[in-house]
Amino acid sequence: RLLLLLSAAGLAALGAPQPPNILLLLMDDMGWGDLGVYGEPSRETPNLDRMAAEGMLFPNFYSANPLCSPSRAALLTGRLPIRNGFYTTNAHARNAYTPQEIVGGIPDSERLLPELLKEAGYATKIVGKWHLGHRPQFHPLKHGFDEWFGSPNCHFGPYDNKAKPNLPVYRDWDMVGRFYEEFPINVKTGESNLTQIYLEEALDFIRRQQAAQRPFFLYWAVDATHAPVYASRPFLGSSQRGRYGDAVREIDDSVGKMLSLLRTLSIAESTFVFFTSDNGAALISAPSQGGSNGPFLCGKQTTFEGGMREPAIAWWPKHIPAGQVSHQLGSIMDLFTTSLVLAGLKPPSDRVIDGLDLLPTMLQGQLTDRPIFYYRGNTLMAVTLGQHKAHFWTWTNSWEEFRQGIDFCPGQNVSGVTTHTQEEHTKLPLLFHLGRDPGEKFPLSFASTEYQGTLSRITLVVQQHQDTLVPGQPQLNVCNQAVMNWAPPGCEKLGKCLPPPESVLEKCYWPH
Amino acid sequence: RLLLLLSAAGLAALGAPQPPNILLLLMDDMGWGDLGVYGEPSRETPNLDRMAAEGMLFPNFYSANPLCSPSRAALLTGRLPIRNGFYTTNAHARNAYTPQEIVGGIPDSERLLPELLKEAGYATKIVGKWHLGHRPQFHPLKHGFDEWFGSPNCHFGPYDNKAKPNLPVYRDWDMVGRFYEEFPINVKTGESNLTQIYLEEALDFIRRQQAAQRPFFLYWAVDATHAPVYASRPFLGSSQRGRYGDAVREIDDSVGKMLSLLRTLSIAESTFVFFTSDNGAALISAPSQGGSNGPFLCGKQTTFEGGMREPAIAWWPKHIPAGQVSHQLGSIMDLFTTSLVLAGLKPPSDRVIDGLDLLPTMLQGQLTDRPIFYYRGNTLMAVTLGQHKAHFWTWTNSWEEFRQGIDFCPGQNVSGVTTHTQEEHTKLPLLFHLGRDPGEKFPLSFASTEYQGTLSRITLVVQQHQDTLVPGQPQLNVCNQAVMNWAPPGCEKLGKCLPPPESVLEKCYWPH
């Protein structure tokens, strides 16, 4: 009720100005070092670089997990995956996401950003990858989105529609085709029109809401930079960086077109735009299908900086001063809280919210002390506080996997740090100073006063975090071949329903 | 005579406009990744970042050697060290510079940039480190500089004035004191006023030449970012990056003050300014005394990108368009040729000049194909052509040295690439695509058509280079304790002459 009073509808009734539109641009596996403004040597992102020059750049911005699903669940709930259930306990320190076999998804008990914004009068749309569960109860339109164009999972493939179905592409409630069928991705050439389709969906939605004079929340979650990376024909071969760079260029071009539309419609000053990525570049796919984490250690799947430090740009002309850089430790979860405040709402008070309101940072340059937690599964691997990072566990992947050529840190073997056994340091964490040593290559000496002082400060923060932590029910433990996307709603009309196999519950298995 | 006709004096006589002033800002051991505009996460170089925003940034700019002296000799002669003699043949692929024991220096037969500019009517000054030999015949005022404030060698130390003298600081012809004595550097705290002194020298010179309406060439070769790094008190502790960052901040501040003075004096539009560094960041001194090479492999002493790829910014308001990025493969030797052209001169035609005129690049955005050669001693280690780099030899340092903890590539062990034995690949070079793989971590497959095509192109260029190469007399082979800075000119007045030991010629020894 209080929420309603503060909502867009409420404000409009009072003759108050409409709250700003919110446009979240979430990249998939894009790394900190992939943008020109972050130092990518080929400098092929003129539109994003310009967005940064017109807005605020965050060099110290983090995802909530080194993997897609938990990071996205954290963004939309403002809560760590350990709280919202997006983790597995099937093994120690185990990364997990939502494959087609997953039984779980986003719990009904979680309150999602689109749900809250919708109540406040916003028109809401997700374009692209959902990744919060694909069974009917997890459908994005059941969790606050008015519209959806995209897919519930990653565009892995191609599949043969027998052992596994190809992934469905949805428009709103119904499947309208499948990847590699109606929505082709040529894995050999890398050609696909998907980013162009996602761009059109975004532009169309923006135009419609502007015409209707309705505040909008658009969550643009494209996946062209996730392997297998793809780009449309005009962008294929256009990059000095290979196919991955082609995908980046197409996304950069799309962002430019969106910001340009906002200007053309004269709603740039009433639209808050934020650009970031769900996890670090996947160095296992480098160089042709993986991005760059700049000077940071390792990549996706790890809790080193390369796994979770992200490019991040805020843009809101006439509100956020141009050309700023903020060293605020930011989190993807802050986008939840910040968006609510922008909408005139307050974050839910009946649960722990990890996201901060970044408006004082963005509008007044304020800096707030806060920790960044790095989890794998339900294991707290590391924490950053100020300039210092403590590793309680180090672990990349197993020797067995590593010897098969799966390397999360290619060319970056830091002895005793990028370990292939799970090394516990909870009693005597490895500490790094990220200002002097952003690459996590030089652990502080245990005997130094800097180590001692830092450890006491960090220990306090971690104890407080762990003492009050109530883990959510883990959603990513149970798998079942029968729950895959065999026959999504709408499949009958298309004649694309597939018979599911027998239902067999099993523990999900994650290699790392 | 032709030179004179085209010179400043000649042009002035004809009533032609005065040629532009030339200000070269040469850093010492600063890395590609040390500037905010190149992605340094702490973003502490607002003045250099602004300089880039107002000018042209070169992400693909190279020094001529991974070490100080040869790189500086190449800058001032426009010629590779293998041509101008700044190398040693005492061992295979051996790096060398000019320590106090060096007998050699810049040969009289070389024509230096200040010498040519002086003939054309420029007032010329070097501030800071010379490093082209310290015996009387190598004095910068014998090679074209009108003025000098600085030191002939590196500020290594402290010495006890017995086994070795402390390094002299010169004003013009005479020593005016020594490092660690009259010009203190507190190695414990890192405090020194030297950058402030160097700044004042620059500002004063600029003011005087502007008052005299004389075109000037100022070579500002500061060394605060060379270990032991130093900063003055207001900058000590000001950086998030530790003492190295303090030094960078002070230099950034100084550059800001120089550009600001140019604006105040209304000569910004008639002053060409170029900022770069002599070699990559010294990762052996990291993290507290060494900088960052961003995403590039290894650092100083090596012929990987981290050793020779440099930050580079050109600034010339109203001439070089603002906010440009050029992917021209640039070389520090281009500053020789470009400066001559700016002065209305032609480069000497009686010798091979390796530097290109970058004006068509900077003024019209032209791109010119050219190779970049990476030498250690007289060994061609690698070459870059377009986006491809071929390694003919790989080598960091010896196992023996490495086991003692001297590591040019800390945390960056790329198997078969960062080798600790000198590995020959002249028949089948290791090839990398620097656009897709700037970190030189993924050699191309020998079987690929990309490898085959690239190899033929590169082989041709290398053959042409080697077939026509006439190596200069090596200057860095012979050492002698007696030639050290025991009694530089001016020492009598100061009472600071030291007795030299017996003269014994010996082969210089370089560990790597």
Ligand SMILES: [Ca+2]
């Ligand atoms: Ca992802």
Ligand SMILES: [Ca+2]
């Ligand atoms: Ca140097």
